[in-house]
Amino acid sequence: MAPDPTAEQVGPATASARGVLAATCLSTLIVNANTSAVSILLPAISADTGMDVTTLQWAVTGYSLVGAAVIVTSGSLGDVFGRKRVFQLGLLLFVVSCVFIGLSSSGEAVIAGRFVQGAAGATILACGLSLLSVANSGQEQLRAVSLWGAAAAVGAAAGPLLGGVLVEVTGWQGLFWVGALVALACMVLTWKTVSESKDENRSRSIDFAGSGLIALTLGPVILALSKGSAWGWVSPATIGCLAVGVAAGFAFVVVEKRVAVPMLDLGLLRNRVLVGSTVAILIGAGTINGLMYLVSLYFQDPATLGFSPLQAGLATLPATVGLVAVAPLVPRLAKRLGGRQVIGIGFLITAIGFAAVGLVESSWTYGAFVLPLIAIAVGMGLSNGPSSSASTACVPAEQVGSASGVSNMARYVGAAVATALAATIYGAVIADRTAQGESTADALAAGLGTAAWVMAAFSVAGVVMAVVMGRHPAATGTLDDSAASAAAHTHTLPTSATARAAAGAGPE
Numbered sequence: 001m002a003p004d005p006t007a008e009q010v011g012p013a014t015a016s017a018r019g020v021l022a023a024t025c026l027s028t029l030i031v032n033a034n035t036s037a038v039s040i041l042l043p044a045i046s047a048d049t050g051m052d053v054t055t056l057q058w059a060v061t062g063y064s065l066v067g068a069a070v071i072v073t074s075g076s077l078g079d080v081f082g083r084k085r086v087f088q089l090g091l092l093l094f095v096v097s098c099v100f101i102g103l104s105s106s107g108e109a110v111i112a113g114r115f116v117q118g119a120a121g122a123t124i125l126a127c128g129l130s131l132l133s134v135a136n137s138g139q140e141q142l143r144a145v146s147l148w149g150a151a152a153a154v155g156a157a158a159g160p161l162l163g164g165v166l167v168e169v170t171g172w173q174g175l176f177w178v179g180a181l182v183a184l185a186c187m188v189l190t191w192k193t194v195s196e197s198k199d200e201n202r203s204r205s206i207d208f209a210g211s212g213l214i215a216l217t218l219g220p221v222i223l224a225l226s227k228g229s230a231w232g233w234v235s236p237a238t239i240g241c242l243a244v245g246v247a248a249g250f251a252f253v254v255v256e257k258r259v260a261v262p263m264l265d266l267g268l269l270r271n272r273v274l275v276g277s278t279v280a281i282l283i284g285a286g287t288i289n290g291l292m293y294l295v296s297l298y299f300q301d302p303a304t305l306g307f308s309p310l311q312a313g314l315a316t317l318p319a320t321v322g323l324v325a326v327a328p329l330v331p332r333l334a335k336r337l338g339g340r341q342v343i344g345i346g347f348l349i350t351a352i353g354f355a356a357v358g359l360v361e362s363s364w365t366y367g368a369f370v371l372p373l374i375a376i377a378v379g380m381g382l383s384n385g386p387s388s389s390a391s392t393a394c395v396p397a398e399q400v401g402s403a404s405g406v407s408n409m410a411r412y413v414g415a416a417v418a419t420a421l422a423a424t425i426y427g428a429v430i431a432d433r434t435a436q437g438e439s440t441a442d443a444l445a446a447g448l449g450t451a452a453w454v455m456a457a458f459s460v461a462g463v464v465m466a467v468v469m470g471r472h473p474a475a476t477g478t479l480d481d482s483a484a485s486a487a488a489h490t491h492t493l494p495t496s497a498t499a500r501a502a503a504g505a506g507p508e
Helices: 015-049 058-081 083-102 107-135 138-170 174-193 208-231 236-258 266-270 272-300 309-315 317-337 339-358 367-393 397-435 440-468 479-486 496-502
Strands: none
Touching: 015 058, 015 083, 015 107, 015 138, 015 174, 015 272, 015 309, 058 083, 058 107, 058 208, 058 272, 058 397, 083 107, 083 174, 107 138, 107 397, 138 174, 138 309, 138 317, 138 479, 208 236, 208 397, 236 266, 266 272, 266 397, 272 309, 272 317, 272 339, 272 367, 272 397, 272 440, 309 317, 317 339, 317 367, 317 479, 339 367, 339 440, 367 397, 367 440, 367 479, 367 496, 397 440, 479 496
8 A cells, every 4th residue: 555644653764674675665566567577477377387478367356356345454454463474474465376387287287476476575565565665764665665656667667577487487487486586585685674564443343344345346357257148148057157256246345344443445436536547547557468468378378479488578668667657757747737637638649549559460460560569559548647646646645645555555456357358258269269260360450450449449438537527636746756656556655745734735
């Protein structure tokens, strides 16, 4: 979650604060690199384990599903039982999951390990940022959080390339062995340099029921999206899964109204700006994850471009690096034009980029993808930063932590649902076109194109959301705002707009 302005803070930078900075930045870098790299690994994992890549999408969606259920609760656990203790537990789980996946010989085991890794990654991010925020104060806190955001952005951008390099050099298992070693180093660094902290004034009530119901809501829905084409969209199995998800969603609302400290303050849902920015964040996270899944498979398929994992990692750079590169320029643009306007423009450009991919033909070479990928990256860079900034600038200071928790959960939900939907559409269209007698290359192009049109439709919905979300304080375009914007596709960080809102500044 974003640092809470009401949280307890210690004095200026100390040796402990520097240790927290090193441990948290290194851990968020490797977690985000690991997360963004996995799509590149799927064809290699499929070839090694024999599991088809459509089923292996659970290695991506399962991670996000568990992350959505855990990210808020893990932060609460840290507040109650000690942030260092829970952060270390997250690192230990990450090491265990990496080792388990690295030793796995079946696709089922890889997927199981990724479920555990989703809990570990969410815990590391939530508690790491909390540790960082309470170990510093004032300008030192802003600087530390900005460096953390930069590390998160670099990790997410470099992940696909790192994954491609390691597949070539060590096999797909190499990514997880490297992750285990880095997490171990973070554990040692944390043990030696980081002091324990907790919120002594917080209720010891933890909303475990809410976490379980989030998972029970998302899991059946994603299963229905993944298997609906094979089962039949109106089959008893598909309808049953959707019914379980809907029932669990209603139960979640009931529970959140009754627990002492809910993981989601339902009162926040009356805030139009927060709801709008959260939906925009969900769409942005969903479309970028769906894109990475699709192009990673399409670029590496022998019937299309036939790239190696390393070549595929390099080929995604216009999207991954472009997304981060454009983001630091966004706060100043938002200050000049207004956050809503920049969000809307961003989603419009993203929609155009996806529509261009939707026109894909089997004869396309990589060069035909470059401009659409750049357009998607620029659009997402424009929309992500202001959406994330709005989510913490539209609430009172005491609700910033809760609002950031909502937006961070939305990222995981968007990633899980959109990746499952993209995988289903891609696989179903390929199977249908192949059955009609089309060549493998034409069927693959049709699958990618259809999924891209769906992502374009979601992006158009983002334009609509920007129009209706309402006005809010805009960031002023500081260096810290740029770092928060660069990290916005992975985590919500406070901006100068957050501080202005806390000080009672008016809307943009």
